[in-house]
Amino acid sequence: MANPSPSGPILSAQNLCVESLGGKERFPVLTDLNFTLEPGKILGLVGESGAGKSMIGRTISQFLPHGFAVTKGTLKFDGEDLVGMGADRRRDLLGRDIAFIPQEPLSGLNPVLSVGQQMKEHLLRIGLQPGESWKLRALKEFEAVHLPHGAALLDKYPHQLSGGMCQRILIAMAFASRPRLLIADEPTTALDVTIQARIIKLIGEMQRRDGTAVIFITHDLRLASQISDEIMVLYAGRPAERGPAKQLFSDPAHPYTRCLQLANPNISGPRRGLFILPERMPGLRVLKELKGCRFASRCPNVMEACTQTEPPLADIGPNHIAACIRTEKTPDIVPPPLAPGREIASANIHFNGERLTKAYTTAWSPFASRSSFKAVNSVDFTLGEGEFVGIVGESGSGKSSLARLVVGLDTPTDGKITLAGRDVTANRNADKAFRRDYIQMVFQDPQSALNPRRRIGSIVTQANEATGLLNSHRERMVRAAELLKEIGLPPDAAMRFPSQLSGGQKQRVNIARALCTLPKILVADEIVSGLDVSVQAQLLDLLLKLRDEHGFSMLFISHDLSVVRYLCDRVMVMYRGEVVESGRTEAVFSKPQHDYTRSLLAAVPPDDVNSEWSPVLAEAGYQVE
Amino acid sequence: MRPLPLWLKSGRVQTGLVIIFILGICAIFAPYLAPNDPNEQNLLAILTPPAWADGGDLMFPLGTDSLGRCVLSRLIFGARVALTVAFTASVGAMIIGATLAHIAGYFGGWIDWLIGRVVEIWLSFPPVILSLILMVGLGTGLRNVVVAIILVDWTRFCRVLRSEVIVLRRRDYVSAAQLVGFSHWRTITREILPGTLPLLITLMSLEMGVAVIVEAILSFVGMSVGSETPAWGQMIADARQNIYEAPFNLIAPILAIFFAVFGFNILGDGLRRTLDTRLTQTERT
Numbered sequence: 058m059a060n061p062s063p064s065g066p067i068l069s070a071q072n073l074c075v076e077s078l079g080g081k082e083r084f085p086v087l088t089d090l091n092f093t094l095e096p097g098k099i100l101g102l103v104g105e106s107g108a109g110k111s112m113i114g115r116t117i118s119q120f121l122p123h124g125f126a127v128t129k130g131t132l133k134f135d136g137e138d139l140v141g142m143g144a145d146r147r148r149d150l151l152g153r154d155i156a157f158i159p160q161e162p163l164s165g166l167n168p169v170l171s172v173g174q175q176m177k178e179h180l181l182r183i184g185l186q187p188g189e190s191w192k193l194r195a196l197k198e199f200e201a202v203h204l205p206h207g208a209a210l211l212d213k214y215p216h217q218l219s220g221g222m223c224q225r226i227l228i229a230m231a232f233a234s235r236p237r238l239l240i241a242d243e244p245t246t247a248l249d250v251t252i253q254a255r256i257i258k259l260i261g262e263m264q265r266r267d268g269t270a271v272i273f274i275t276h277d278l279r280l281a282s283q284i285s286d287e288i289m290v291l292y293a294g295r296p297a298e299r300g301p302a303k304q305l306f307s308d309p310a311h312p313y314t315r316c317l318q319l320a321n322p323n324i325s326g327p328r329r330g331l332f333i334l335p336e337r338m339p340g341l342r343v344l345k346e347l348k349g350c351r352f353a354s355r356c357p358n359v360m361e362a363c364t365q366t367e368p369p370l371a372d373i374g375p376n377h378i379a380a381c382i383r384t385e386k387t388p389d390i391v392p393p394p395l396a397p398g399r400e401i402a403s404a405n406i407h408f409n410g411e412r413l414t415k416a417y418t419t420a421w422s423p424f425a426s427r428s429s430f431k432a433v434n435s436v437d438f439t440l441g442e443g444e445f446v447g448i449v450g451e452s453g454s455g456k457s458s459l460a461r462l463v464v465g466l467d468t469p470t471d472g473k474i475t476l477a478g479r480d481v482t483a484n485r486n487a488d489k490a491f492r493r494d495y496i497q498m499v500f501q502d503p504q505s506a507l508n509p510r511r512r513i514g515s516i517v518t519q520a521n522e523a524t525g526l527l528n529s530h531r532e533r534m535v536r537a538a539e540l541l542k543e544i545g546l547p548p549d550a551a552m553r554f555p556s557q558l559s560g561g562q563k564q565r566v567n568i569a570r571a572l573c574t575l576p577k578i579l580v581a582d583e584i585v586s587g588l589d590v591s592v593q594a595q596l597l598d599l600l601l602k603l604r605d606e607h608g609f610s611m612l613f614i615s616h617d618l619s620v621v622r623y624l625c626d627r628v629m630v631m632y633r634g635e636v637v638e639s640g641r642t643e644a645v646f647s648k649p650q651h652d653y654t655r656s657l658l659a660a661v662p663p664d665d666v667n668s669e670w671s672p673v674l675a676e677a678g679y680q681v682e
Numbered sequence: 683m684r685p686l687p688l689w690l691k692s693g694r695v696q697t698g699l700v701i702i703f704i705l706g707i708c709a710i711f712a713p714y715l716a717p718n719d720p721n722e723q724n725l726l727a728i729l730t731p732p733a734w735a736d737g738g739d740l741m742f743p744l745g746t747d748s749l750g751r752c753v754l755s756r757l758i759f760g761a762r763v764a765l766t767v768a769f770t771a772s773v774g775a776m777i778i779g780a781t782l783a784h785i786a787g788y789f790g791g792w793i794d795w796l797i798g799r800v801v802e803i804w805l806s807f808p809p810v811i812l813s814l815i816l817m818v819g820l821g822t823g824l825r826n827v828v829v830a831i832i833l834v835d836w837t838r839f840c841r842v843l844r845s846e847v848i849v850l851r852r853r854d855y856v857s858a859a860q861l862v863g864f865s866h867w868r869t870i871t872r873e874i875l876p877g878t879l880p881l882l883i884t885l886m887s888l889e890m891g892v893a894v895i896v897e898a899i900l901s902f903v904g905m906s907v908g909s910e911t912p913a914w915g916q917m918i919a920d921a922r923q924n925i926y927e928a929p930f931n932l933i934a935p936i937l938a939i940f941f942a943v944f945g946f947n948i949l950g951d952g953l954r955r956t957l958d959t960r961l962t963q964t965e966r967t
């Protein structure tokens with residue numbers, strides 16, 4: 058089943074154009090797509106969400122949304138035309154010669170079928186060796202992706218497994234047919250760093266074993282540059298730059314690539330400021346009318362000539378092209394200086410938690426005895442005035458449970474909480490009232506944190522509704538307008554519903570609600586995970602600006618170490634409910650003391666493309682799964 | 683001008699609403715719409731066939747029954763009993779079921795356990811047997827029919843709504859509301875109830891159909907309203923003796939019941955489809 062045709066590219070696109078034909082107007086979704094992918098090579102696709110990355114994957118599988126069609130150009134898989142190919146032949150290729158790994162591991166597996174049933178179905182479809190039983194084969198494939206206890210796994214259902222494990226199963230399935238092309242659409246975005254590192258390593262290992270060509274879709278340029286041979290940066294449906302991965306990353310030619318790179322905080326060396334890409338990528342319908350460069354509205358190097366005609370994708374080096382007429386100016390784009398005035402007078406302690414412990418017990422029943430498990434175990438920490446403290450650790454390490462204790466959504470089973478000198482451990486009604494003026498929370502998932510049936514204006518002033526202050530509708534709307542201005546949303550957003558906002562805008566609303574009563578402490582749980590780096594940079598900037606204005610302190614939970622390094626003064630590393638290391642951020646990150654901290658740091662792709670990324674320490678005894 | 687809400691655009695919902703509207707008009711304006719007094723016995727015109735058949739009389743468009751009462755008038759007045767039971771019983775069952783569902787799902791713990799067990803025990807009785815036992819205990823009468831339906835069917839609301847409440851309760855916006863100081867009552871009514879409302883309305887309209895059938899059964903066996911009030915179940919019972927001479931007397935109330943139940947069910951089904959998809963659209967985008 059190995060590569061039948063060793064010569065020639067596996068996938069090649071020429072002047073490929075995908076358009077939306079359905080609906081009232083016709084507009085291009087992908088334009089000017091040219092690339093070739095050789096067997097065994099990895100092509101990284103990078104860009105903000107909505108840039109068209111997933112659309113390329115869907116074009117290859119000819120699984121376009123209703124009303125979308127290829128209107129120009131060719132797309133060939135191993136010399137065969139993918140666009141004009143018959144449905145039978147395509148079905149034959151997909152899942153066997155072309156495999157997929159989706160972004161959401163859970164969406165790739167059927168929730169009502171056991172892992173074994175799905176594995177069996179897949180293996181029978183791709184065909185077994187004569188005399189081979191599907192079970193043995195399944196176990197063999199599981200072993201290849203380092204899934205222990207494969208036999209027990211077959212009876213499990215997807216919801217009983219962690220995200221990382223589901224992703225491993227999907228990888229096992231994808232590689233079971235020894236595909237010639239693999240399309241991985243943000244396979245690690247939903248996972249945390251250590252698991253991301255392991256999954257990436259695994260994909261690399263399998264890819265080398267079978268000589269598979271890979272299209273790796275991600276919004277993380279740094280990650281893409283580590284694992285890809287070539288990178289294509291997409292902007293609003295058109296390549297902005299394409300080139301060899303290392304060269305593109307160390308010497309970006311297109312301003313967009315450079316901005317993306319500078320929007321991500323660095324993990325080593327001195328901290329630098331973040332480049333804030335303003336606004337958002339223009340919508341595809343707007344682009345149709347646009348004459349010049351599609352990046353012009355956000356480009357720091359824009360000039361008159363840019364807005365006249367669309368810049369062609371010109372050669373700027375061997376195998377390196379960029380759609381910009383002033384590439385020589387790109388290196389001039391520099392990050393802004395770090396915000397000054399980060400001196401923290403932490404003498405004034407706002408929050409003090411001693412030996413905080415939370416044991417969760419199983420559901421109440423008078424007959425069964427309830428088993429319990431310590432999600433947070435004897436954690437001590439303080440928050441000083443204006444101080445930003447980060448908590449890092451992989452999922453399941455107890456970060457969110459600690460956050461719930463701090464804000465008072467849960468009561469600790471042991472330990473003591475003092476807020477501004479007052480003991481609020483018992484969390485009685487009076488304590489709660491005291492707490493809510495003092496401490497507020499920004500939630501992780503903006504989808505679930507905003508009531509879809511409330512208007513934005515009502516969400517951000519929810520705190521007033523509860524206290525009875527500012528009860529009149531007019532007063533609330535005035536306050537809502539103030540808050541929206543502060544977090545950088547237009548005033549007319551007040552009348553909209555959450556579903557009408559983008560992910561970044563929702564997260565701003567989430568912050569505004571917590572800020573409404575001007576608390577002294579904010580607890581932020583993974584509020585930038587899963588967002589584009591450009592949106593992430595905007596939000597981090599906003600938090601620093603708001604601190605300057607209101608002087609609150611913050612407990613900032615994240616699994617992204619570079620973000621914590623950028624934002625926080627101190628950091629605590631959590632592992633299985635305990636704090637294993639804490640200290641000044643710079644100190645902890647430059648001289649980690651604990652093995653677990655070291656393994657976390659090693660899992661982050663390095664800033665320098667030429668230094669080897671070897672997340673080996675991640676395997677050194679600190680396994681969560 | 684606001685566009686029509688999605689659910690109102692559904693053909694099913696429109697059909698259901700039109701049917702219920704027609705029935706409602708019949709019930710409210712029965713004295714003006716009915717050609718005759720529904721209880722007036724006209725012994726000179728017994729078992730008159732419908733007006734379009736041989737020997738029909740335009741005085742009695744749908745003919746008369748064995749006591750010479752106008753079938754059409756009785757049908758129109760019968761809508762009053764059917765709709766009264768449908769609305770009061772489903773509202774009652776909804777209030778009890780939804781209240782307990784929200785309490786159980788929101789507070790969890792032993793309260794949830796207790797309510798869950800009560801529902802389970804309740805559901806272990808077959809509903810028809812349970813309602814007959816209740817009717818024997820309570821005695822006949824319209825009010826008792828309603829009480830019996832409520833007591834039997836609140837579990838239907840409770841069980842389905844409870845799982846929906848549990849899903850919504852885990853949303854972060856519920857935690858956020860508690861954090862800004864919402865009381866439990868306020869959190870339930872302002873944050874959770876708006877989310878369960880679509881399901882609640884759907885269940886209610888399905889329940890109305892069920893109530894119409896149950897009332898018809900009970901009035902068929904003579905446990906509902908007295909003979910002085912016309913009811914569809916009663917008309918079926920009365921028509922049984924003359925099934926061969928006047929089949930239409932039997933068919934007419936059956937069609938009326940079918941018409942009403944169809945209206946409620948298609949409305950419920952349409953609401954389920956449209957309200958549910960709206961829910962998934964806003965929550966998944």
Ligand SMILES: Nc1ncnc2c1ncn2[C@@H]1O[C@H](COP(=O)(O)OP(=O)(O)O)[C@@H](O)[C@H]1O
Nearest residue numbers: 086104105106107108109110111112113122341
């Ligand atoms: N099912 C769909 N129907 C209509 N438009 C879609 C659909 N899926 C994606 N799009 C549009 O296509 C463009 C590219 O989307 P996508 O490929 O998902 O971007 P990315 O993967 O880079 O985030 C976006 O403007 C998006 O709104």
Ligand code: SF4
Nearest residue numbers: 350353356363381382
């Ligand atoms: S062409 Fe002009 S606007 Fe476009 S990326 Fe280059 S410098 Fe910026």
Ligand SMILES: [Mg+2]
Nearest residue numbers: 110111242243
């Ligand atoms: Mg995508």
